[in-house]
Amino acid sequence: MFDSRHIRTFHEVVKTGSYSAAARSLGYTQPAITQQMKALERAVGTPLFLRVGRRMRLTEAGETLVRHADVILGSLSAAQQQLTALTRLRTGRVRVCAFPSANATLVPEALSRLATGHPGVRVELLEDEPPESLRRLVRGECDLTLAFTYPGLHDEVPDEVVEILLMEDQLTVLLPTGHPLARRRSVKITDLAGERWIAGCLRCRANLLHECAELGFAPDVAFATDDNLVVQSLVAEGLGVAMVPALVLSFMCHKKVTGRPLDPASRRRVCAYVLREHLRIPATALVLDELRAVAANKVGC
Known part of the structure; x- marks a missing residue:
């Protein structure tokens, strides 16, 4: 040698x-x-x-x-x-895997900030729901993952992974605009016990069932879809009500849909996950810093 x-x-x-x-x-x-x-x-x-x-x-x-x-x-x-x-962060590549509502809100804003200060750092964007997004991190398919958890439904985090809380995202109820409860400032889940429900992804659906069970009823889930826009469309047509995170409200497309916070408040935790050794990689640490900064200004943090 x-x-x-x-x-x-x-x-x-x-x-x-x-x-x-x-x-x-x-x-x-x-x-x-x-x-x-x-x-x-x-x-x-x-x-x-x-x-x-x-x-x-x-x-x-x-x-x-x-x-x-x-x-x-x-x-x-x-x-x-x-x-x-x-x-010196003139170049670098970071693969980010995030869930859909984060990709529609937190990630674009963070990438815009990154492009202004460090145009040579390239971010490749992937999309997946937890817990699969966390598995992709462990398999080495991405460098940083954004995922969410609900109270009582928290996954075990592998020892080699660091969990960093970005924000707490308040849950809201989507109602057709003409619904009697849409005139209230907040809505109790028990007031919607007799409604048909539109459930979201598997983890969101599990939380809906869990919260309703805690209050003594089983929701009538008429539809289930991972697509937030489809959820809004179904609510707009009066086909049911839905429980969604506040992040979704920032890209609500239907004028016939009204969002109301839950009473008492219920929240999900939005976290970044990164392999412990990757925290020392400058480009990954920079993307994480930008995500923190954006999340700090979001509703419910």
């Missing part, structure tokens, strides 16, 4: 023509240059220079190494420049 410092010194000796000239160029002493060249020759296993009078001539091995030295030093320089760009 060659020492890159020895290769660099060898290159300078060849360029300047002598150990003493290389020493002056590199700021070393001549004995230091001599020692480095002896160490390199031991690593090669054969002499690299022959002395012809006062001049130095390359051996066949030396000529072979010269042909590769430029490539080796060029590759090292390119690697150093790329690593410097990564650590």
Whole structure:
């Protein structure tokens, strides 16, 4: 195995023509240059220079190494420049996997902030619901995951994963605008015990069933869909009511739908998850910081 410092010194000796000239160029002493060249020759296993009078001539091995030295030093320089760009956040790639309402709200705002301050950092966006999004993180398919949990339905987090709370997202009820309860400032779930319900993703559906069971009734789930826009459309047409997070209200598309907070308040936790060792990667840490900043300004945080 060659020492890159020895290769660099060898290159300078060849360029300047002598150990003493290389020493002056590199700021070393001549004995230091001599020692480095002896160490390199031991690593090669054969002499690299022959002395012809006062001049130095390359051996066949030396000529072979010269042909590769430029490539080796060029590759090292390119690697150093790329690593410097990564650590100084001029470049970098971060794969973010988030659930749909986060991808529609938190993520775009965070990426906009990132593009302004660090345009060289590239973010690849994936979408999945928990707990599958957390599994993708552990499998190495993404670098940072946004997921949510509900009280009483919290998953175990693997030891190698760090959970970082971003915000608490208040749950709301979506009602057709003409619904009698739409005139209230807040709504109790028990007031909706006789309604038909539109359930969301598996985790949201489980929370709906859990909260209703805690209050002594089982909701009549008429429809279930992972698509927030479909939920809104079904509510708008009077086909049921729905429990959704406040994040969804920021991209509500139907004028015939009214959102009302629950009384008493119920919230879900929105968290970022990252492998512990990835917290030390500058680009990943930067994306996490931008997500924190955006989440701090959202409703329910």
